[in-house]
Every structure is written in structure tokens, then in C-alpha cells.
Amino acid sequence: MRAVMIRDGEFELSDAPDPVAHGDQAIVRVRAAGLNAADLQQARGTYPAPPGWPEDIPGLEIAGVVEQADPDGTWAAGDRVMAVVGGGGHAERIAVPASLLLPIPDQVDDVRAAGFPEAFSTAWDGLVDQAGVRPGERVLVTGAAGGVGTAMVQVAGFAGAEVVASVRRAESHAAVRELVPGAKVVTPGQEEENGPYDVVVELVGGADCLRRVQWLKPYGRILVIGVGAGQESSLRLFDLMRVRGRVLGSTIRARSTVEKAALARRVRAGLLGALAAERLAVPVDSVFPLEQAVEAYARLGSAGKLGKVVLRTA
Structure with a gap:
């Protein structure tokens, strides 16, 4: 073959x-x-x-x-x-x-x-099984235009969450918005002003990705799935303690x-x-x-x- x-x-x-x-x-x-x-x-x-x-x-x-x-x-x-x-x-x-x-x-x-299979299994496992997303919660998905990102925003919406999708390229915003009625699509620079969030789905990674813990609601969760921009990040522990938050991570393979x-x-x-x-x-x-x-x-x-x-x- x-x-x-x-x-x-x-x-x-x-x-x-x-x-x-x-x-x-x-x-x-x-x-x-x-x-x-x-x-x-x-x-x-x-x-x-x-x-x-x-x-x-x-x-x-x-x-x-x-x-x-x-x-x-x-x-x-x-x-x-x-x-x-x-x-x-x-x-x-x-x-x-x-x-x-x-x-x-x-x-x-x-x-x-x-x-x-991979994209939607990852989304279900992360959002439903691990983060326990609930109806009415506010979910931020970073890197939302990719294969896993488009699955994440849909599974979040399917679960009854309010979806904020972060997409760098403005020309992709309309297509991502069509995936989930009522979803808000923003650029990375607009993520903070559209918080706070119950769940942040991190699909990009990088040195600064865990700064988003500052935008969590009490008992909020950061779900780390993608690390294409870098596998190491610093976290201010008091920010996590203040919101009584959790950092979760997952792979399936x-x-x-x-x-x-x-x-x-x-x-x-x-x-x-x-x-x-x-x-x-x-x-x-x-x-x-x-x-x-x-x-x-x-x-x-x-x-x-x-x-x-x-x-x-x-």
C-alpha cells in the first residue's frame, strides 16, 4: 500500500x-x-x-x-x-x-x-468531561478558526454556553460566527474586555497564555489543549488562588x-x-x-x- x-x-x-x-x-x-x-x-x-x-x-x-x-x-x-x-x-x-x-x-x-473524530473528541473530552461546562457559562476559545477551535466553539454552544471565539484574522470572523448562533467573535486584543470567563480554552500556548487566569470568574477553569506557540508559560499563583481556579490539560493520542x-x-x-x-x-x-x-x-x-x-x- x-x-x-x-x-x-x-x-x-x-x-x-x-x-x-x-x-x-x-x-x-x-x-x-x-x-x-x-x-x-x-x-x-x-x-x-x-x-x-x-x-x-x-x-x-x-x-x-x-x-x-x-x-x-x-x-x-x-x-x-x-x-x-x-x-x-x-x-x-x-x-x-x-x-x-x-x-x-x-x-x-x-x-x-x-x-x-479527533477535533470533536478533543472538544467533548475537554469541555464536557474535564471542564464540566454548564449552560449559561461564558467560554473563551483561543485559536478558534482551526480544526479543533471550530469544534470547540460548537461543542461549547451545543452545551448551552455563551461563546466568545478569538480569531486573529478578521476575514475569518464571519465564518466562525456562523458556526454558533449568538457567538461573539473577537481578535486576541479584545479577549480581556469581553470577559470574565468561566472557561478559557487555550489552543495556542506560548509564554503568556496563562495570563488569562486573571480573566476567570470564581471557580473558573483554563483548559490547555494546544501549545503550538510554545510549551512553557508562567502563572501568577495568587491570581489562580484568588478565583479558586483550576488549570486543566489534555491530549488523547x-x-x-x-x-x-x-x-x-x-x-x-x-x-x-x-x-x-x-x-x-x-x-x-x-x-x-x-x-x-x-x-x-x-x-x-x-x-x-x-x-x-x-x-x-x-
């Missing part, structure tokens, strides 16, 4: 062995796959694949068709499925534990399905299959119906064929994206 391979820190399209199913795995013929910042970090050597997943093939979310059913028959050949995986998604085939697979609603095409399967079940119960009813959107910035994977990664690393970058493998 063809696959994107990481060699000496660079991406290249190459031939790779076809995957072999083990245990409860199914073989999925990948039709489309989302790109994520973790793929770039893996190429740089700072975010290796977890044990049991391909070390040299990136790709954390896939959409495709079951080619070989799992031994328990949870899925049948021909079923359309999508999943968050630990790696190996940017290839023509992948072996996936059956418990991680989600059905793709009939109304959703392969490209949008490929952009759903390194979790065990049992943990990921539990999250997949929660996402299926909480969000899949809304996706099928088109109450949730998966904005797609650009789509590249597998042959243009290098160009796709360049787009992923560039500024000004709105939504997901997706590879088409079929």
Missing part, C-alpha cells in the same frame, strides 16, 4: 507493508484522513506515536470503509467508519481496534467525516485503547446525532490527494486556516 512516511524529519510518499489485524482489530480502507498539529510534532521527534501504532506513518483520524471485519463481527465489510487512531492514518489501509470505530452518518461525506474506546462511546452518544442532523459542521480548509501530502503538511503549518486540512486517499 501507499503511505506517508516520516524519514529524517521529512514527509514522503512511499510503499509500506499492508497492515495485519490482531486481536479485535478491523482493517479499514482509508478514504480520507485529517491532518493535525501532532503530525508535525511527530516529524520533529517531539511527539512519538504511542506503543502499538506505526512509528513512521503519521495520521490521527481517519474515515473509510471496513475491508476486513473484526473477529467479533462488531463491524461488517463495507461499513463506513471513522476513528481517532494513535498513528498510521495517512495510508491506504490501517488496522484499528473495533472499539474505536464510529459509524459515519449517511449525510456526511468522507472528507467531513475525516475531520470529525497517548491514552490506552480502553480509555479511547470509552471516549468514543461518549462522543457517539453525545454528538453523533447532532452531526447526522447537520447541527454540527466540520469546516474544511483544503483537501489534497495523497500524492500531494507534502503540500498538505505545508498548508497545515501555515497561517490563516479555517477548519481542517484533509488528505484524500481514494
Whole structure:
């Protein structure tokens, strides 16, 4: 099969062995796959694949068709499925534990399905499971125009929160505003004046990101998900103490299959119906064929994206 391979820190399209199913795995013929910042970090050597997943093939979310059913028959050949995986998604085939697979609603095409699993699982896990967002709370999402950002603002709105989306590029404001009726879209320089907040979702990172603790309401939470602008930040502890606040952090990739399967079940119960009813959107910035994977990664690393970058493998 063809696959994107990481060699000496660079991406290249190459031939790779076809995957072999083990245990409860199914073989999925990948039709489309989302790109994520973790793929770039893996190429740089700072975010290796977890044990049991391909070390040299990136790709954390896939959409495709079951080619070989799992031994328990949870899925049948021909079923359309999508999943968050630990790696190996940017290839023509992948072996996936059956418990991680989600059905793709009939109304959703392969490209949008490929952009759903990682972004919306991250949003549900962070906002609902960890931050415990409640109706009427005020939520700030930084970096809200990216793939995870557009999912975060929608899940926050879906939970009944008041949404403030921080988007650097003014030309993207209208598109982000359309995702959540009533959402307020601001530039980073306008974040403070639109507070205080019950929850701040940090998708950018950087040395100053935790200054936002000053804008929290009592018992407010900062949820750190993205660190593309830098992995270290200082925090004035008294500011956190004053509001009796919490700083939370999360990634999904390194979790065990049992943990990921539990999250997949929660996402299926909480969000899949809304996706099928088109109450949730998966904005797609650009789509590249597998042959243009290098160009796709360049787009992923560039500024000004709105939504997901997706590879088409079929």
C-alpha cells in the first residue's frame, strides 16, 4: 500500500507493508484522513506515536470503509467508519481496534467525516468531561478558526454556553460566527474586555497564555489543549488562588485503547446525532490527494486556516 512516511524529519510518499489485524482489530480502507498539529510534532521527534501504532506513518483520524471485519463481527465489510487512531492514518489501509470505530452518518461525506473524530473528541473530552461546562457559562476559545477551535466553539454552544471565539484574522470572523448562533467573535486584543470567563480554552500556548487566569470568574477553569506557540508559560499563583481556579490539560493520542474506546462511546452518544442532523459542521480548509501530502503538511503549518486540512486517499 501507499503511505506517508516520516524519514529524517521529512514527509514522503512511499510503499509500506499492508497492515495485519490482531486481536479485535478491523482493517479499514482509508478514504480520507485529517491532518493535525501532532503530525508535525511527530516529524520533529517531539511527539512519538504511542506503543502499538506505526512509528513512521503519521495520521490521527481517519474515515473509510471496513475491508476486513473484526473477529467479533462488531463491524461488517463495507461499513463506513471513522476513528481517532494513535498513528498510521495517512495510508491506504490501517488496522484499528473495533472499539474505536464510529459509524459515519449517511449525510456526511468522507472528507467531513475525516475531520470529525479527533477535533470533536478533543472538544467533548475537554469541555464536557474535564471542564464540566454548564449552560449559561461564558467560554473563551483561543485559536478558534482551526480544526479543533471550530469544534470547540460548537461543542461549547451545543452545551448551552455563551461563546466568545478569538480569531486573529478578521476575514475569518464571519465564518466562525456562523458556526454558533449568538457567538461573539473577537481578535486576541479584545479577549480581556469581553470577559470574565468561566472557561478559557487555550489552543495556542506560548509564554503568556496563562495570563488569562486573571480573566476567570470564581471557580473558573483554563483548559490547555494546544501549545503550538510554545510549551512553557508562567502563572501568577495568587491570581489562580484568588478565583479558586483550576488549570486543566489534555491530549488523547497517548491514552490506552480502553480509555479511547470509552471516549468514543461518549462522543457517539453525545454528538453523533447532532452531526447526522447537520447541527454540527466540520469546516474544511483544503483537501489534497495523497500524492500531494507534502503540500498538505505545508498548508497545515501555515497561517490563516479555517477548519481542517484533509488528505484524500481514494
